[in-house]
Amino acid sequence: MKSEMPVEESAVLIDIMAAMRTIEREMNAAFPIIYICSAYRNNPRVNIMRAREYCRFAVRRGCIPLAPHLLFPQFMAEVQDRELAIRMNFVLLRQCKELWAFGTEITEGMQMEIAKARSLCIPVHYYNTKCEEVVWG
Secondary structure, eight states: OOOOOOHHHHHHHHHHHHHHHHHHHHHHHHSOEEEEEOOOTTOHHHHHHHHHHHHHHHHHTTOEEEOHHHHGGGTSOHHHHHHHHHHHHHHHHTTOSEEEEESSSOOHHHHHHHHHHHHTTOOEEEEOTTSOEEOOO
């Protein structure tokens, strides 16, 4: 025999689920995911250290940093897997609220990420290597 939940309990459960979805949305808004865009290829050792600092900066500002160039080199090769990594970067970028570009120059890879962010109407902010916001171009 199938037992059914009383209408009152069902309504309470629906209210609880709606409240939980609201809380989840508020938590996501409180911790926006920020795409960290910075140089990698021209000097990986130095650029990895800088990207880590940029991520710490985002955390201090109440954000969740997403820096694919800190993750993908752990298991992908720059030369052989570059095109795949770029496509994967674009998939991740779609989940971000903003793109923050760091550095004193905009590399070819950064240009592609910035262009993609703009095409998705994702706001782009520019910072120098000291994490000071700057106007670019």
